[in-house]
Amino acid sequence: MNEISDQKFLIDIINRLLKEIATNFYVAERELHITASIGVSVYPKDGKTPEELLRNADLAMYIAKRDGRNKFQFYEHNLNEESLLKLEKESALRRAIDNQEFVLYYQPQIDTNSRKMIGVEALLRWQHPSQGLISPIEFLEVAEDSGLIVEIGKWVFKTACQQACNWHQAGAKQLRVAINVSNRQINDNNFIQMLDEVLAETKVDPKLIQLEITEETVINNERVVNVINEISKRGIRVAFDDFGTGNSSLNYLRMVPIDQLKIDRSFIKNINHNKNDEVIIRAILSIANDLELDVIAEGVETNDQLQFLSKYNCHEIQGYYFSKPLAAEDVSVLILNDKAT
Ligand code: C2E
Ligand code: MG
Ligand code: MG
Numbered sequence: 001m002n003e004i005s006d007q008k009f010l011i012d013i014i015n016r017l018l019k020e021i022a023t024n025f026y027v028a029e030r031e032l033h034i035t036a037s038i039g040v041s042v043y044p045k046d047g048k049t050p051e052e053l054l055r056n057a058d059l060a061m062y063i064a065k066r067d068g069r070n071k072f073q074f075y076e077h078n079l080n081e082e083s084l085l086k087l088e089k090e091s092a093l094r095r096a097i098d099n100q101e102f103v104l105y106y107q108p109q110i111d112t113n114s115r116k117m118i119g120v121e122a123l124l125r126w127q128h129p130s131q132g133l134i135s136p137i138e139f140l141e142v143a144e145d146s147g148l149i150v151e152i153g154k155w156v157f158k159t160a161c162q163q164a165c166n167w168h169q170a171g172a173k174q175l176r177v178a179i180n181v182s183n184r185q186i187n188d189n190n191f192i193q194m195l196d197e198v199l200a201e202t203k204v205d206p207k208l209i210q211l212e213i214t215e216e217t218v219i220n221n222e223r224v225v226n227v228i229n230e231i232s233k234r235g236i237r238v239a240f241d242d243f244g245t246g247n248s249s250l251n252y253l254r255m256v257p258i259d260q261l262k263i264d265r266s267f268i269k270n271i272n273h274n275k276n277d278e279v280i281i282r283a284i285l286s287i288a289n290d291l292e293l294d295v296i297a298e299g300v301e302t303n304d305q306l307q308f309l310s311k312y313n314c315h316e317i318q319g320y321y322f323s324k325p326l327a328a329e330d331v332s333v334l335i336l337n338d339k340a341t
Pocket of ligand 1: 003058109122123124135136137140153171180181182212241265298299300301318319320323325
C-alpha cells in the first residue's frame with residue numbers, strides 16, 4: 001500500500017480485510033469459513049528492499065498464525081529468535097527442494113544366516129552447498145510442520161523406487177528397498193494417489209518396496225488403518241518402525257496388515273546391560289514369531305548384540321556392525337560382488 005498517513009489508517013484497513021475474509025462463502029452449496037493471518041512490514045523502518053520487506057512481513061505473518069489465526073502482526077525487530085530460525089529453516093528447505101539438494105543413502109539389512117544383504121533402508125540426507133551432508137533429524141520437524149515433507153516424500157519414494165529397479169536389473173532380484181513415511185505424509189489425502197503414480201511411472205515390482213511407519217502414526221487413527229490396507233493391497237510391504245517405543249497397543253498388530261517389526265535401537269543398545277530391555281526384545285521376537293511377522297533389529301553395533309539376537313531367532317539385522325548407510329554407488333558395488341540376494 002502506498003501513502004499510509006499513519007498506523008491507525010493501516011490498522012483500519014487490516015481489520016476490514018480480516019472481517020471481509022471471515023464472512024462465510026458458499027462454494028458448490030457448501031458453506032465455507034476461512035480466516036486470514038496478516039503480517040505487516042512498513043518501508044523504510046522494516047526494510048529498504050522489496051525482498052527485505054516481504055521477508056519481514058512473512059515472518060510477522062508466521063507469528064500471527066502461531067498466536068491463533070484471524071490476527072495481524074506488525075514486524076518488530078526483536079521478533080523471537082526461535083521463530084526467525086524456524087522460518088529461515090523453512091525457506092532454506094524450499095530452496096533445497098528447488099535446487100534438488102536431497103540425496104538418499106541406503107543402509108544394508110543383513111540376513112545373519114546367509115550373511116547376504118536382503119534389503120536396504122533409504123535414508124534421506126540434505127547435501128547442503130556449504131554445510132555438507134545434513135541428517136534428517138535436523139530438518140524433519142520443520143519439513144513436517146510446514147507440510148514440505150509431502151513434496152520431499154514424493155521425491156524420496158520415486159527415487160527409491162527407481163533405484164530398486166536399477167538394482168533389480170543389476171542382478172539383485174530380491175533386494176528390498178525400505179522407505180520411511182512420516183505421520184504427516186500418510187495423513188495427506190493424496191498419499192495413495194502419489195504411490196499409484198510412482199508405481200506406474202517407475203514400473204517397480206511392489207514386492208520389492210517396503211514402507212516404514214511408526215506405531216504412533218497408526219494408533220487411534222482409523223483413517224491410517226485404511227491407508228495401510230490400501231498400501232498392502234498394492235503388494236507393497238509394511239513395517240512398524242521403532243517398534244516398542246510408542247504406546248504400543250498390540251491390538252494394532254491384528255488390525256493392520258503388517259509384514260515386519262523393526263525392534264528399536266534403544267532396546268538393542270542395552271543388550272547385556274539391562275535385563276528388562278532384553279526381556280522386551282525376547283517378547284517382541286516371540287510375538288512376531290507367533291503372528292508370522294518378519295522381525296529386524298535396528299542399530300546393531302556389536303558382536304555381543306548380534307549373538308544375543310541370533311540366539312533368540314532374530315535373523316535380520318541392520319546397524320553399524322555390518323554397515324553404515326551408503327551412497328547408492330557403494331550398494332551397487334556390493335551387488336556386483338554378489339553380496340546381495
Ligand atoms: P529410522 O527410520 O529409525 O532410521 C534409523 C536411524 O538410525 C538412521 O538415522 C540410521 O542412520 C541410524 N542408524 C542405523 N544403524 C545405526 C547404528 O548401528 N547405530 C546408531 N547410533 N545409529 C544407527 P538417520 O538416517 O539420521 O535417520 C533418522 C530418522 O529420520 C529415521 O529413523 C527416520 O525416522 C527419519 N527419516 C530418514 N529418512 C527419511 C525419509 O526419507 N522420510 C521420512 N519421512 N523420514 C526419514
Ligand atoms: Mg526407518
Ligand atoms: Mg527406526
